[in-house]
Amino acid sequence: MSISQLLLASISNPKKIAAFRLLPIGKVIQYVFFFVVILSLLSFVHFITGFKTDSTSIDGLLDYVENMEWILYPFAFIIQFIMTTLLLFVRISLMAFGGMLILKLLKRRGDYRHVWRTTAFAYTSPTILSIFLLYIGVSDGWIFIVTTVICMIYLALALKYYPQKKA
Numbered sequence: 620m621s622i623s624q625l626l627l628a629s630i631s632n633p634k635k636i637a638a639f640r641l642l643p644i645g646k647v648i649q650y651v652f653f654f655v656v657i658l659s660l661l662s663f664v665h666f667i668t669g670f671k672t673d674s675t676s677i678d679g680l681l682d683y684v685e686n687m688e689w690i691l692y693p694f695a696f697i698i699q700f701i702m703t704t705l706l707l708f709v710r711i712s713l714m715a716f717g718g719m720l721i722l723k724l725l726k727r728r729g730d731y732r733h734v735w736r737t738t739a740f741a742y743t744s745p746t747i748l749s750i751f752l753l754y755i756g757v758s759d760g761w762i763f764i765v766t767t768v769i770c771m772i773y774l775a776l777a778l779k780y781y782p783q784k785k786a
Contacts, residue, residue, distance in 0.1 A: 620646075622653050629740040630747075633776035636740045640733040640781075647736045654746055655707055659700040661750060666695055707742075714738045714767070718774045727781035734778070741773035 628635040715735040722729050745766035752762045
C-alpha cells in the first residue's frame with residue numbers, strides 16, 4: 620500500500636488500522652518518518668518566520684544572524700528533525716503501552732510490537748489535528764490532552780478487532 624492509502628485508511632477505518640499490525644516494520648517506520656518530515660518542515664518554517672519577527676526587537680541580533688544564516692538554518696533543521704523524531708517515537712511508544720492496557724481490558728491477544736504498529740497508524744488523526752490546533756493558537760497543554768484522548772479512542776476502536784484470548 621502507498622503512504623496516501625495508509626493515510627486515508629488510518630483516518631477513516633479502525634478495522635484497517637488493526638489489520639496494519641501485520642505490515643512489515645519497514646513500512647510502518649516509513650509511514651512514521653513521513654509524519655516526522657512533515658512536522659519538521661512545519662516546525663522549521665515556524666522557526667524561520669518566528670525568529671524573523673521576534674528578533675527585530677533586539678538591535679544588532681538580526682544583522683548578526685543574517686550573516687550566519689548559511690550555518691544556522693541547516694543546523695536548526697537537523698536539530699528539529701532529531702527532536703521531532705524522538706518526540707514522535709516516544710509518544711507512539713507510550714501510547715502503545717496504554718494500548719497494551721486496553722488490550723488486556725478487552726481480553727484480546729496481541730504483542731507489544733503489534734500494538735506499537737497499530738498505535739503508529741492510530742496517531743495519524745491526532746497528529747493532523749495537533750498541527751491544525753497549533754496554528755489556530757491553542758496552548759500546548761490542551762493539544763497534548765486532546766491528541767492523547769483521540770489517539771486512545773482510535774486505538775481502542777482498532778484493538779476491538781484483535782483476536783480474542785482463548786478461554
